[in-house]
Amino acid sequence: MIVVTGGAGFIGSNLVHALNLRGETDILVVDNLTNGQKMHNLADLNIADYMDKAEFIAKIEAPDFFKHVRAVFHQGACSATTEWDGHYVMLNNYDYSKRLLNWCASKKIAFLYASSASVYGNGQNGFQVDRSCEHPINMYAYSKFQFDQYIRKVSSGIKSQVAGFRYFNVYGPREQHKGAMSSTIFHFNQQIIDNGRVRLFEGCNGFADGEQQRDFVYVDDVVDVNLWFLDHPEQAGIYNVGTGAAQPFNAVAQAVIDWHGQGDIEYIPFPEHLKGSYQSYTQADISELRQVGYDKNFSDVKEGVSRYLDCLNGNVK
Template structure:
């Protein structure tokens, strides 16, 4: 589905983090719906490097881009020579900045700030020199334990990742005052859908529960999972918000969710229905009480007004759409 009618013929689009979950979905959206646009994907791709917590430093994976026909560049957004090369040898019209350290449990504060904040400033400068509109990934992690519904201006990050994203937002606001390009930050809530498998343990519980069920394992949930609520949003609606942010009514920071909180128990129940399973749920004590959000729900009022965004998928429809991919990934990557 096309989300804008604008002709992108001869326009050049840069997608950082383009081999990741959201970036690769954006790349295919433009390839499929705006084939006359030139799409350049930049990603550091994965190596064996890990953080101190054992998780990979980069989740970018070539398999997310199989079938993509645009240009692919392997590189790190912290590499100033690379950014200079991009500035000199390309002329971008739009920049979708998805590259980041997105592991909320990473403890390397120095690298988190360098990658998520300082490199973003360099990309903003590039965007200004190219007169390119900037659309970047912020995060609901900026809200921490703020009460629902979460609204822009009520931030209380609880980890360095959330702090880094809030710092990006604050930096963006300063640039909005001074430059002519549009700058839009999108605060993603709990995203799920095709392309997330290579995020490993940070992939959504929709995928993880789906694979537990396909393996014949009883799904394991925290006690009172019917009372642990999140704003889960399908990847198709994330793409919609990004595309509509290309030409907003005004620059700003906007929530991207459904505006409706759903429980982890809902996820399992819908998956069981779609997969035709009836496994018994196992409930385990929640070790994160006191440090765990029990309710998130995006206030998307301004997102609707300024971007013309309207979530299309409720969870039942989204999981039904996603379940074929969950099975394919299980057969090809897990079994």
């Protein structure tokens, strides 16, 4: 059996979909369906079982808990970068992850988990997987950073595979339930449909209007990296998962406009609540990913946005 925590979420459900395409259906999805809209991410998937996160956590240390699990994809987390309840975030993102890691280690089960590029903060020290580059600036980022630190401390004593993936700005199908936390591509598409105009932030942190840059990575590429590591159990460590090329929000907006064949851009004031906790620039250093043998190309914004909007707007089933 394969366990996918956060399996009804964005990346988790795409992982389950990709596993299904491989013929894998002996999958346990763990999630919290308080937001029932997430069920749409599971409706077309084939799984063996579903378990609520609270029940799953309560059973983790049970001696006979799931004897035949061969891998855990740990995607479940509070992913809101605007959440400042530190107790809640650390309980969900740090404590939960530690307990699950320790269970996997005791059973010699592969543990493949979601970290985040948010650990790099404003990026002023670069985007290498190195402590000198890491300076989280929001609570979500700190929880991910601290778990990576825990991995660094204990990994030498773990005999099974442990691999963490620092996702950069992931976009693609099955993110519609995320609301405000959905990708800018999702929101830009809806803005064009609703009023024919994409809204971008005015300049900040030395960047001109709409010229803040992120490393936008298509979800299929993120999933492919996860599955590559599943197929290469000898590889472990923490890796950046992005394209390796930052692109400005203006370019993303233009790609959405080009797909629709209409629309323009409106610049809006930078939100007060994001000042001091916003990444204006990210670009993954993927050299370590390449060094361990992952050599596939990543979709650029133009290609990825086109594929996503075909799906999002019903052009592809």
